Amino acid sequence: MTSPLKTPSTGPGPLPTLLVLDADPPPRLGRLTxxxxxxxxxxxxxxxxxxxxxxxxxxxxxxxxxxxxxxxxGPRPRWVHTASAGVDHLMCPELAASDTxxxxxxxxxxxxxxxxxxxxxxxxxxxxxxxxxxxxxxxWLHRASRRVAGTRACVxxxxxxGRAVAGTLEALGVTTALVGRTAxxxxxxxxxxxxxxxxxxxxxxxxxxxxxxxxxEPTRGMFDARRFGLMQPSAHFVxxxxxxxxxxxxxxxxxxxxxxxxxxxxxxxxxxxxxxSPLWDVPGLIVSPHMxxxxxxxxxxxxxxxVELYELWAAGKPLxxxxxxxxxxxxxx
Numbered sequence: 476m477t478s479p480l481k482t483p484s485t486g487p488g489p490l491p492t493l494l495v496l497d498a499d500p501p502p503r504l505g506r507l508t509x510x511x512x513x514x515x516x517x518x519x520x521x522x523x524x525x526x527x528x529x530x531x532x533x534x535x536x537x538x539x540x541x542x543x544x545x546x547x548x549g550p551r552p553r554w555v556h557t558a559s560a561g562v563d564h565l566m567c568p569e570l571a572a573s574d575t576x577x578x579x580x581x582x583x584x585x586x587x588x589x590x591x592x593x594x595x596x597x598x599x600x601x602x603x604x605x606x607x608x609x610x611x612x613x614x615w616l617h618r619a620s621r622r623v624a625g626t627r628a629c630v631x632x633x634x635x636x637g638r639a640v641a642g643t644l645e646a647l648g649v650t651t652a653l654v655g656r657t658a659x660x661x662x663x664x665x666x667x668x669x670x671x672x673x674x675x676x677x678x679x680x681x682x683x684x685x686x687x688x689x690x691x692e693p694t695r696g697m698f699d700a701r702r703f704g705l706m707q708p709s710a711h712f713v714x715x716x717x718x719x720x721x722x723x724x725x726x727x728x729x730x731x732x733x734x735x736x737x738x739x740x741x742x743x744x745x746x747x748x749x750x751x752s753p754l755w756d757v758p759g760l761i762v763s764p765h766m767x768x769x770x771x772x773x774x775x776x777x778x779x780x781x782v783e784l785y786e787l788w789a790a791g792k793p794l795x796x797x798x799x800x801x802x803x804x805x806x807x808x
Contacts, residue, residue, distance in 0.1 A: 494528035498535035584768030624648025632688035
């Protein structure tokens with residue numbers, strides 16, 4: 476999706492102000508030197524500095540500071556970009572109702588997350604977690620592992636990340652069904668998408684259920700005790716979408732009672748996961764610290780993507796990766 480914006484002033488006068496909600500390390504924005512006045516804020520100063528900004532770069536994409544600061548008084552930036560795929564951390568009713576354009580980092584994380592999901596599927600099929608545990612114990616225990624080719628997967632979320640996951644699993648010989656908000660036929664080589672009305676039927680027959688959906692009100696808590704109860708006892712569940720898609724207590728219970736065979740969570744309802752969280756000790760659960768999309772150089776890619784978008788904005792050209800603020804994601808996948 477694209478969105479036209481008015482061309483910023485390029486004549487005499489003050490430079491546009493870019494406000495960066497900071498995280499460490501900061502973004503590399505060298506190509507914008509002399510073309511924009513760059514200012515910085517953190518959660519404690521964002522409310523004060525927001526009215527003077529023409530553009531807001533949410534570099535600290537784990538922060539909820541935008542959601543808290545946006546309803547305040549004064550002007551608001553014409554454009555907000557978040558260096559993340561999800562936008563739930565910054566959306567609030569006032570931002571959704573405003574004329575401000577919101578863009579996200581679609582395209583940076585697709586392939587890395589797909590590779591990560593494939594690695595998890597292979598690791599669980601080949602029982603690698605127990606192999607490593609047995610190695611630490613110096614225990615020789617021969618056992619058979621599972622074939623991946625010929626199994627079935629249901630990938631929930633039909634955006635670029637979900638499509639990349641589905642394509643990677645298909646390359647491993649996994650028959651994959653893709654589920655989105657609404658059903659639509661495939662065209663020009665794209666896969667067909669099932670609607671949510673097919674979700675229960677598809678997860679009931681899947682060996683691998685992968686959550687890669689955005690967090691919206693309809694998707695919040697969609698993987699609950701009922702849905703885990705629909706899955707096969709041999710099924711595995713993976714969440715690389717957003718933490719609140721999953722009722723974590725229900726997943727833990729399903730694993731503890733062997734109603735499903737295993738699971739992997741890369742995202743959580745509350746992050747970082749505290750040392751005393753019971754999830755660390757759930758049998759059959761792989762825990763990773765929200766790293767599925769983060770490969771070497773990923774921050775440089777995010778910075779370069781923003782600079783390219785800024786150049787479009789400065790030239791008055793349509794932006795890409797424009798979020799539908801009512802839906803909570805970039806439509807048109």
